Amino acid sequence: MTAPADAAGGKAEGFLRDLVDQLRAGDTYGNLDRLPDEALLSPFVLTREQRRQIAIACDIDALVEGRVRSFYQAVAASIEKATGAVTTTVLDLNHEGFGRVVIFAGRLVVLSDVLRDVQRFGFNTLEDLGARGEAFVTAAVKHVDQWKEVARDDS
């Protein structure tokens, strides 16, 4: 189970911890240092109404694309921690907000997900965000367990 970053500005745990680490790792100039974990995670939470108000006819905002990439890279990092396998994340998005993400280890695809309406990428709550990430990690760990040799095949 993932405990969300608590309201008192506490530290995120579980998958949300990995996501925060991912966001801070990409923050070359330390602009985010003064922000608590919760502030970093808040752009990932959108109500249904907020999502509906985002136009999907427009090109994808670079910020949104970065958010999607961070989410899946955090999933990849969690998979690495859980399995010891080295992963690579590949994100293929077209300008209309459709696409696909693949995370692989060795020759094994540990996650493959179709994306649509990426402009509206977001989760109802922090709990949902954490639960979605952990569900991806759990599924990926099963695939690595099933095909250990393929995940280690670096040919």
Add this chain to the structure above:
Amino acid sequence: MTAPADAAGGKAEGFLRDLVDQLRAGDTYGNLDRLPDEALLSPFVLTREQRRQIAIACDIDALVEGRVRSFYQAVAASIEKATGAVTTTVLDLNHEGFGRVVIFAGRLVVLSDVLRDVQRFGFNTLEDLGARGEAFVTAAVKHVDQWKEVARDDS
């Protein structure tokens, strides 16, 4: 061996045939119908001097990105023909011309290639283009042979 489209405007064969089919399949409005195969393939051939003259400081041209995608989709189509496995191609390019392409079947990565200086994507000759495509296909077929069950794992 790949026979290049012959100078008399003959039909392309082998991998080049698959690449031409790919280009014509993406030509929704039939603009390319009147062009011989060779004309479709000629943008894939660049001399070393021509490549050097292309600036790599600029964003990737949509035409160049489309050419790279067509090349790997033709590789994927050839792999499908050779193995019967259904493939998906994922192309992740950043604005600086670096990236990665992955082709997978089931849970098996049959091709993974790092891309750089994509602005300069091209081959010295049609023969080189055909040989490169076929080399990718040959390698991918070996991986499918080695991990048949993984290539069929649709979980």
